[in-house]
Amino acid sequence: MAVTLDPSEKDSGSKDEKKKHGHKQSVPELIFGDLWEYDPAPETADPRIRSRYDLFIGGRFVAPQAGECFASINPATEETVTEIALASAADVDSAYVAAQMAYETVWRNMPGRERGKYVYRIARLLQDRAREFAVAESIDGGKPIKESRDFDVPMAAAHFFYHAGWADKLAYVAPGRTVEPIGVVGQVIPWNFPLLMLAWKIAPAIAAGNCVVIKPAETTSATAMKFAELLQEAELPDGVVNIVTGGGETGAALTGHPAARKIAFTGSTEVGKRIMRQLSERGTRMTMELGGKAANIVFEDSPIDQAVEGVVHGIFFNQGHVCCAGSRLLVQESIAEPFIRKLQQRMESLRVGDPLDKNTDIGAINSREQLDRICELVESGVSEGAKLYQPSCSLPSRGYFFRPTLFTEVTQSHRIAREEIFGPVLSILTFRTMDEAIEKANNTMYGLSAGVWTDKGSRILRMAAELKAGVVWANTFNKFDPASPFGGYKESGFGREGGRQGLLDYVELS
Amino acid sequence: MSERIPVIKTPKVYVGGAFIRSESGRTFPVYDSGGQFVANVPQCTRKDVRNAVEAAAKAGPAWSARTPYNRGQIIYRLAEMLEARADEMTGVLRQFAPAWTSAAEQEVAETVDRLVHYAGWADKYEQVLGSANPVAAPFFNFTLTEPIGVVGIIASDSAPLLGLITQAAAAIVSGNTVVALASDSTPYPAITLGEMLATSDLPGGVVNIVTGYRKELIPTFATHTHIRGIDAVATGDDATALRLGAADSVKRVKVRQPDIDWSSVSNESVYEIRNFVDFKTVWHPIGA
Numbered sequence: 001m002a003v004t005l006d007p008s009e010k011d012s013g014s015k016d017e018k019k020k021h022g023h024k025q026s027v028p029e030l031i032f033g034d035l036w037e038y039d040p041a042p043e044t045a046d047p048r049i050r051s052r053y054d055l056f057i058g059g060r061f062v063a064p065q066a067g068e069c070f071a072s073i074n075p076a077t078e079e080t081v082t083e084i085a086l087a088s089a090a091d092v093d094s095a096y097v098a099a100q101m102a103y104e105t106v107w108r109n110m111p112g113r114e115r116g117k118y119v120y121r122i123a124r125l126l127q128d129r130a131r132e133f134a135v136a137e138s139i140d141g142g143k144p145i146k147e148s149r150d151f152d153v154p155m156a157a158a159h160f161f162y163h164a165g166w167a168d169k170l171a172y173v174a175p176g177r178t179v180e181p182i183g184v185v186g187q188v189i190p191w192n193f194p195l196l197m198l199a200w201k202i203a204p205a206i207a208a209g210n211c212v213v214i215k216p217a218e219t220t221s222a223t224a225m226k227f228a229e230l231l232q233e234a235e236l237p238d239g240v241v242n243i244v245t246g247g248g249e250t251g252a253a254l255t256g257h258p259a260a261r262k263i264a265f266t267g268s269t270e271v272g273k274r275i276m277r278q279l280s281e282r283g284t285r286m287t288m289e290l291g292g293k294a295a296n297i298v299f300e301d302s303p304i305d306q307a308v309e310g311v312v313h314g315i316f317f318n319q320g321h322v323c324c325a326g327s328r329l330l331v332q333e334s335i336a337e338p339f340i341r342k343l344q345q346r347m348e349s350l351r352v353g354d355p356l357d358k359n360t361d362i363g364a365i366n367s368r369e370q371l372d373r374i375c376e377l378v379e380s381g382v383s384e385g386a387k388l389y390q391p392s393c394s395l396p397s398r399g400y401f402f403r404p405t406l407f408t409e410v411t412q413s414h415r416i417a418r419e420e421i422f423g424p425v426l427s428i429l430t431f432r433t434m435d436e437a438i439e440k441a442n443n444t445m446y447g448l449s450a451g452v453w454t455d456k457g458s459r460i461l462r463m464a465a466e467l468k469a470g471v472v473w474a475n476t477f478n479k480f481d482p483a484s485p486f487g488g489y490k491e492s493g494f495g496r497e498g499g500r501q502g503l504l505d506y507v508e509l510s
Numbered sequence: 511m512s513e514r515i516p517v518i519k520t521p522k523v524y525v526g527g528a529f530i531r532s533e534s535g536r537t538f539p540v541y542d543s544g545g546q547f548v549a550n551v552p553q554c555t556r557k558d559v560r561n562a563v564e565a566a567a568k569a570g571p572a573w574s575a576r577t578p579y580n581r582g583q584i585i586y587r588l589a590e591m592l593e594a595r596a597d598e599m600t601g602v603l604r605q606f607a608p609a610w611t612s613a614a615e616q617e618v619a620e621t622v623d624r625l626v627h628y629a630g631w632a633d634k635y636e637q638v639l640g641s642a643n644p645v646a647a648p649f650f651n652f653t654l655t656e657p658i659g660v661v662g663i664i665a666s667d668s669a670p671l672l673g674l675i676t677q678a679a680a681a682i683v684s685g686n687t688v689v690a691l692a693s694d695s696t697p698y699p700a701i702t703l704g705e706m707l708a709t710s711d712l713p714g715g716v717v718n719i720v721t722g723y724r725k726e727l728i729p730t731f732a733t734h735t736h737i738r739g740i741d742a743v744a745t746g747d748d749a750t751a752l753r754l755g756a757a758d759s760v761k762r763v764k765v766r767q768p769d770i771d772w773s774s775v776s777n778e779s780v781y782e783i784r785n786f787v788d789f790k791t792v793w794h795p796i797g798a
Binding site: 158174175176177269272273274276277279280281283288290460464465469470471472473474475476479481483484485486487489490491492493494496499500501504509 | 641781
């Protein structure tokens with residue numbers, strides 16, 4: 001039920017319009033509550049997760065030299081999913097040796113059209129086993145199956161398919177210059193989109209002729225190791241992709257390794273800075289995709305119902321574990337009250353629970369540690385004076401879950417308006433004029449993404465120009481595509497992933 | 511008739527469109543290649559750098575809001591100013607750099623040509639670097655560049671004019687503004703350059719040049735939050751200090767080796783412009 005404006009009507013702030021919005025309060029509430037029992041609809045495909053995964057080095061699964069491993073936990077049940085090998089610095093070193101060998105003897109010299117076929121194979125094999133990977137992703141990471149099934153896995157396959165086609169067309173990436181691979185690239189990825197981030201990193205790197213040592217996040221390594229099996233099926237030459245697992249220490253060994261010609265990192269701004277310091281002496285090339293605190297800006301002339309959906313999707317997608325999540329809602333004062341009311345109504349109908357249930361909207365928080373961080377920041381919001389709202393939904397009795405949350409009466413100085421929460425928590429601020437919206441939206445050290453909702457084309461273009469963010473979604477939010485460059489301004493990082501611009505960050509020019 | 515005593519120019523640095531001395535009042539002497547004293551140039555402080563960054567930040571929005579065509583004309587005008595004063599600049603280079611006249615002449619000529627090269631990019635780089643993106647959904651999706659803001663430059667000793675202009679031109683053509691630390695062994699050509707900038711149409715604050723000691727000022731360049739990128743000729747500890755400080759505010763650092771061949775046309779590239787732009791991707795649904 002979108003609010004459509006008569007094109008002859010004047011735009012912002014007209015009294016007629018306010019009246020119009022005022023009349024729209026009589027939308028019937030959707031009350032599900034306990035009127036009837038919900039019948040669970042679990043996805044039951046076999047995720048084919050092994051009980052233990054070794055490291056993937058030189059095309060083979062090899063046990064870590066120190067023989068250590070750690071448990072990967074299902075955040076929805078707190079049960080162990082699988083045991084993951086803990087890579088030491090020595091293991092990381094052998095991964096780099098394998099990568100360097102593959103680079104020098106096979107991958108660098110392979111014609112692009114042949115290299116591309118391997119990448120196409122990977123895309124196809126991932127499509128073949130999509131459901132299995134989706135279930136594994138949801139079990140290991142806690143995200144709702146509808147997202148892993150409809151977004152993460154197909155998008156991961158799309159990244160391989162897209163970049164495969166670039167392998168023999170690299171001359172078109174940088175007109176006027178000769179393009180060559182960089183060499184061995186070290187990559188570290190986060191736990192929010194484990195397989196998708198792996199695809200974002202590996203696909204452009206190997207398509208451009210580089211070899212890779214990659215470390216998935218400590219809590220979400222299962223699909224990366226399943227992906228290693230898939231690489232074997234694809235018969236990708238040994239050592240082109242090496243996967244080492246572990247926590248911060250493994251990561252530091254990976255990013256600090258002298259054989260790395262480039263480090264590509266996605267994760268928190270804090271760790272990103274640490275890596276930059278670590279590499280300050282060596283001067284290794286880097287791309288950084290770091291945190292965000294995106295403003296989602298709703299003007300009074302926006303299509304309200306679509307905007308409500310966009311705001312909900314913007315912050316509650318993947319439990320809010322999204323670096324570009326629309327975690328600050330800036331809503332024009334004239335419509336704030338009805339808009340927030342609609343938002344709250346919509347939140348009442350969100351289903352929180354079993355990630356494997358096909359109707360679940362919000363799954364499990366990825367780890368105990370992250371849940372604690374969300375709780376701490378939400379408490380700070382309450383103690384600093386913001387007003388908390390949570391729907392009355394029930395939460396499962398075990399596992400790490402958090403109710404979708406919104407805060408009103410937030411000021412710009414509140415921690416919940418400044419710090420990245422990385423959870424299903426929305427902070428709402430209001431504005432009166434476009435300039436005020438721009439000022440508030442840009443008042444952050446981050447600059448990854450932003451959203452704008454308005455019916456006025458020229459306003460969209462001005463906002464898109466003024467917002468200091470690498471991605472601007474206008475009348476939409478959280479959209480991604482392998483052809484669409486993604487990455488941040490300011491302390492959200494540098495370098496892009498996706499598209500021709502992203503590929504250029506994986507080549508050397510001469 | 512007694513012989514006329516010449517009037518000696520007091521060197522000042524060009525910051526915010528004005529000629530200033532260091533707030534500290536400090537200076538350091540510069541000598542010509544024969545070891546003769548020439549003048550005292552300002553020994554700028556961290557505070558001077560911060561003031562220059564403020565001037566650059568203030569000039570940024572208006573500079574980047576100019577049309578690319580206009581920025582191109584202004585940079586071209588700068589080339590015209592330098593060509594017209596080529597003799598003066600050649601004299602200065604010859605005075606300080608151990609270079610023959612022909613080398614100094616060549617450096618000035620190449621500097622003019624480099625400015626002409628970058629002037630021409632102003633309304634073209636976007637079509638090379640940006641794109642319309644064929645996404646797999648009904649969205650209009652495009653990527654364009656934006657200047658990152660203030661770029662800090664640590665200039666070359668080997669080509670105190672050509673190096674500085676190569677770095678600065680690539681940064682300002684996209685709408686960035688610049689704070690440059692002139693060569694600390696040969697700062698005087700940058701002082702003269704400031705005088706030429708002032709007579710070009712370049713708005714005050716777009717290019718700010720300070721003179722002083724690298725060791726003293728590099729940490730401020732590295733850690734200043736409003737400097738979003740650094741283009742430095744540096745090695746060893748200087749390079750490490752720049753990268754280390756840059757981590758605090760996640761700024762990008764391009765380090766060039768001192769033996770770089772500034773004459774090479776490989777320094778003329780749209781990818782030099784790319785170093786200091788951000789890419790912005792915009793999505794909009796296609797529909798009724």
